[in-house]
Amino acid sequence: MLLVLVRRVGNMVPTLAAVIALIFVLFSVIPGSFMSGLGDDGRTMDPAVMERMRKEMGLDQPLLERFVKYAGATLVGDLGTSFRTREPVTKLIAGRLWPSLKLTMAAMLVAMAIGIPLGFVAALRPGSLVDTVSMVGAVSGLSLPKFWLGLLLMYFFALQLKWLPSFGYGDGGLTHLILPAIALGVSPLALLARTTRAAVLDVLNADFVRTARSKGMSERRVVTWHVMRNALVLVVTTVGLQFGSLMGQAVVVEKLFSWPGLGSLLVDSVFQRDIPAVQGCILVFVLFFLVINTLVDLAYVAIDPRIRYG
């Protein structure tokens, strides 16, 4: 079991290394990439200023040296210094991490609380009105642009009905969290509903469910004990993967609601050409995704005895 754990964590490493290399290549190597960007708003920079900045950022050193420096620093948690605020990037990110996590978790909670039961009910009554409506709703939920949904929610609940605040983090309380969480949560909700429905249908038609029925078990017990457990094994994977990518997808919702998270930091940094901050944010998103994936893998091992005693 421990061996499995070590192996799974070990799998993360090459991918993470490759991502670090890719980020480095994208931002530091492409000739003049951000230098030309610096003059984006029509101004061209004074050559002397540009030269000074180059020296300052260590761009006049050979490539490999720069990469080694960068990788080394990253591994010890030094993500560089922000161009904009002159603070360590790590500090910038740390301040924004919790709001993003909070939003992502709230959205995932909404998605699971509604999506999974919905998928269940739809699978237990295939072809019924409930099933059709749920699935049509699900495909619609997947087609909605998150920021449009956010705008509509903002309009109705914040501006018209004045029930909820329309933007910002507020005091960190629940009222500010609700609208962004819903806007972000609708699409994982839809995906979970569909996946749960498929998983439950799969299991309902499985042989061992027929055996359970032939034992004289009540349908209710068959569903709760046999069907649910087996279907949830499949659903857990989806939940995990969705959660991993959700923080990345939150970028637009964060910007719309002026939510002070990692996503809005990334966008602001891009506009301000704050390259170290951009690199740092991307790295954190990827790390989050990889860690969650590994956790899902491990959860799978814990749940499914076929893998445990395989």
Add this chain to the structure above:
Amino acid sequence: MTGPLLKVENLRIALQGDGVTFNAVENVSFEIGRGEAFGLVGESGCGKSITALSVMGLLRRPLSLGGGRIVLDGEEIQNASAAEMRRLRGKRVAMIFQEPMTALNPLSPVGRQIAEMFVLHQGANWRDAMDRAEEALRQVRVPSPERRIRDYPHQLSGGMRQRVMIAIALACGPDLLIADEPTTALDVTVQAEIIDLMAELCAAKGTAILMISHDLGLVANMCRRVAVMYAGRIIESQVADAIFAAPSHPYTRGLIDSLPRLGERAKRGRQRLTEISGVVPSIQAYPAGCRFNPRCHAVTEICRTTAPEATSLPADGVVRCHHHG
């Protein structure tokens, strides 16, 4: 109570297609006495499995019971409610299936799956039930049962899993055990063991067996009476010895002839396997008249137009053929 344990009369099973209904099984009648071993034989697709499922009330969409009577121990059950059927299942009628790997819950230890029967039907608590599960495993001759009860299905071999299934089915001493192709998925060497085990346990407990198989030889060895199904109908039913010695229906004769046999010709290396030409018709395309007519060597005009009636044979036998004998 006198009379047969199970009596099936004119059973019809309907298959709902796109706006049309087909009769997957029709006019099926047979009886099984208390403690008797009865065999139902036929090729894949002839309807024998769904006949068994209908006795258990386990038919699901698009299949449904279209007509006929099913009488268990004097009580008519074809229109029984779901709750009533549930009370019968496991307790009075039990079933084991063909694929033991997929028939057991992969996430639950096998001991628990057996113990479930005692908890469900006899109100036992889990600890007692697990003890009794261990005893049940011993009865089906699984070695080291005290360790096996904690194993998961994927850790056992095919033969062991089928023994677990038998243990589950016989746990509460049912009157009837329905076995749907229980050995088809197993190795040949294991098949005989499983059949012997079933026969022995059922004889000891007085449990009747409805043995379903495509293997006429296997069924004739184990069962006192045998019925042969083709394309949803029973075309012949006789005492096992008689069916082998004097098959009345051309299809039965074909089945027997196609069994590879050790004999004079085989020893001389000159045995050719005879086959029945043609293929089993699909439900949507059952031929008119006698359904076997496209493949029958004794076919005449009447076979193509009129379905043959049941003709009595000695010792409660039955055959449906215009040219039997």
Add this chain to the structure above:
Amino acid sequence: MRLGANTWIGGGLFAVALAVAVTAPWIALTDPVMDANLLNAELPPSREFPFGTDAQGRDIYSRVVYGAQISLTVGVVSQIANSIIGVTLGLTAGYWGGWWDDFVNGLTNVMLAIPSLIFALAIMAILGPGLVSLLIALGLTNWSYSCRIARAQALSLKSQGYVQAARILGYGPFRIMFTQLLPNMLGPIIVIATLGMGGTILAEAALSFLGLGIRPPFPSWGSMLSDARETIAVAPWVSIFPGLAIFLTVLGLNLLGDGLRDIFDPQATTRRA
């Protein structure tokens, strides 16, 4: 082969969107960029302005119609690029195996580890906003799914008899891959491309909304929504119609993709039972 409701409704919606994009110059009422009259700012829907006007006094209906051109072009072209890259990489990786396969697998893992929106954002950050950068960025983000599928298909198909036969006949590897293997895996690839197109349209909208894609005053559905944010309190119609356009187009593509999946892969259980 019965085409289900999904295919018809989805195909219909998408066809309408395509038709609007193609006929934009004829069905629009005004020039989407130039016809801006501040006196007409933020008017509700009326006969003159079917969808109302925005903060600059431009007709939203015309902008939505022209926006279809931009948004759909980006969506379709990017997805085609994605599919080409993904299928080429996956097909060759599955067929050849060896170090190339390892390399492609590693690359795919890296791409899958980076959330696609973030990656597109990063590329846009480097290239700067604009149509071409958008096409490049989106064209490079979603190829991993096509790649995985193409690779799996190549692996399972390459041991088929007709492939062996082709090899014996002296067909070169590229000829085998593109004439023998590719036609047999088109089904799932088309399904992924259709569903992926919905994704690229949403991604373009998101990037333009953030200001990193199509910049104002050009009318992409996403950039129209970023303008809308300021005016939402007084002129909600500015937000409703462009978003509705995105929603209906993507819905059409999703339904179409689902319908196609039912045709090409009947074992998929996301269908109704």
